Amino acid sequence: MELNYHGPWTESDAPHSDVIMSCRARVARNIAGFPFVNKASERQLQEILNISRQVLLGGGISEGMFWIDLPQATARDRHLLVERHLISKHHAASNLRRGVAISGDEALSIMVNEEDHLRMQILAPGLRLSHVHRLIDEVDDAVEKSVDYAFSPRWGYLTACPTNVGTGIRFSVMMHLPALKITNEIDRVRRAAKDLHLAVRGYYGEGSESAGDFYQISNQITLGRTEDELRMELEEAILPRIIDYELKARKILIERSCSLLDDRTHRALGILRSARLLGTEEAMKLLSRVRLGVHLERLKNVDLEKVNRLFLQIQPAHLKLHIGREMDSDELRAARADIVRQTMNQG
């Protein structure tokens, strides 16, 4: 496995990183002349895989591209890719011939034979949708030089699921909304997002629970809108309002419940620095509170990069990679507490 334990990207100075952990642009593409994945035979899937692999690793896509054949990968490595947000849970669990191509900096990943033949995504820290949009466009163009995409002049790019037909593009952001959670206003955000045809998902995307007060928000509908319209609506109209809403909730917390806020954030730090057993969910919750405390400058001498990195490093497959062996849940809880304690006590 080419992925190391520490994770590739956590910039605490990325735009709006106080509220937006990361952003992503993803396009769904299918290769002309083949049925969609769910209709394709084993042989056809293998052929798609062979073509894709050759194109994606053939140069000209991104620096240091490498390939992971998922049926051959261990369960731990598949989980590691999910924890890293490089493949979907669905792609990890599937039984099909499938794989993923990843760039050396892990910003680009291209799942082959997930729901579509190609699912290409660019991830970046903070809110930089134009940036990820430009990069995914470049990747898309580079791939299209060697591959004939399934395309209809009337409908645009054809995709297995109708919601992706059209531009086939989806933008999403991973938002950290602890203050809206504490003030119980998160449900209003959920409802408002639904009205705006946005999907609100958990930390691991579709079907996952929110953990550590993280919410993944993405556009649902790609048909009948240009890519720029979709992006600009999200980037310039919707997200600034949610960011503003969260920041106002944080300000209200400081003004009206400062001692409660200080208590929660300092306790969280105290527990992270002293616990001997930690579950993933509790660790996420505590790290979330510490992250809030640091951004509000109520917690001093805490390295935000380390906190951001820990959200990845406390995940089970990351811990197993770090310790170098399989572990049961008790061992994982002990190992998680150890790594968190060591990291948080470094100051």
Added chain:
Amino acid sequence: MELNYHGPWTESDAPHSDVIMSCRARVARNIAGFPFVNKASERQLQEILNISRQVLLGGGISEGMFWIDLPQATARDRHLLVERHLISKHHAASNLRRGVAISGDEALSIMVNEEDHLRMQILAPGLRLSHVHRLIDEVDDAVEKSVDYAFSPRWGYLTACPTNVGTGIRFSVMMHLPALKITNEIDRVRRAAKDLHLAVRGYYGEGSESAGDFYQISNQITLGRTEDELRMELEEAILPRIIDYELKARKILIERSCSLLDDRTHRALGILRSARLLGTEEAMKLLSRVRLGVHLERLKNVDLEKVNRLFLQIQPAHLKLHIGREMDSDELRAARADIVRQTMNQG
């Protein structure tokens, strides 16, 4: 108020102080020629008070005796005396003419016009029942030189409540039983104690809840037994078994659930060192776990004397005395967290 904030006695090297926080001998006496308190007139109560005060402060009882007239004391000072275990909750709350005489070292306190005319107690850290028995006997004899006790040749010392008739003596110990609590065996101890005619009460005696895993255990029946029999049964037969039971439970915790134990004790210390708001009950629970961790040598560099002292210092009236003003419950929670944090971070 002559009592200072820090409290008089916490010796971490007293006998069996790993399980027994303190012990007490108490005698109930009434002055001949007066009705019991609940039958006495205002004038008679005042007369009892005058006689008692004169005798108790007249010298020959103990060093540095001082008197607190409870109707004149502030509510805070009455609570302070309860928190210090120098008067009962009942004595603090009563509307009668009443008072308490206390020795300079706070080992001796004599409530006047509680349930009986005189309730005299000696408190000492650890398990030293012979010691407190000898001291209370000396006090009893010294008082009897100036006061004629109500006594029946058939029944012994006469007391308001029949359970105190006879020797009128009651021995009690404040036990710290966190391991029996964690292992859910505390109810077996309660049942066994009941079978042995012992009373099991909470941290503040009659009618109070157990807090911080403290249980006050005392003999119930004083009739038909000599004082020495009562004391020796408790000291040599019953308490050693409960101590042994608690110590075995601690050993089992280390052997079978060491990481769970370490997690609980280190978290408790971490929270005490970082919380900004602390309720009494939570603080007692956390201090109890830290006390357990220190006694089992799982927590290092924690000053046990400071921990023992904090059990007193975190109580509301103590905090108000320390801060020097009345406080509402939010202010108390903040002040409690502050004092605990400062103390526990001194190492």
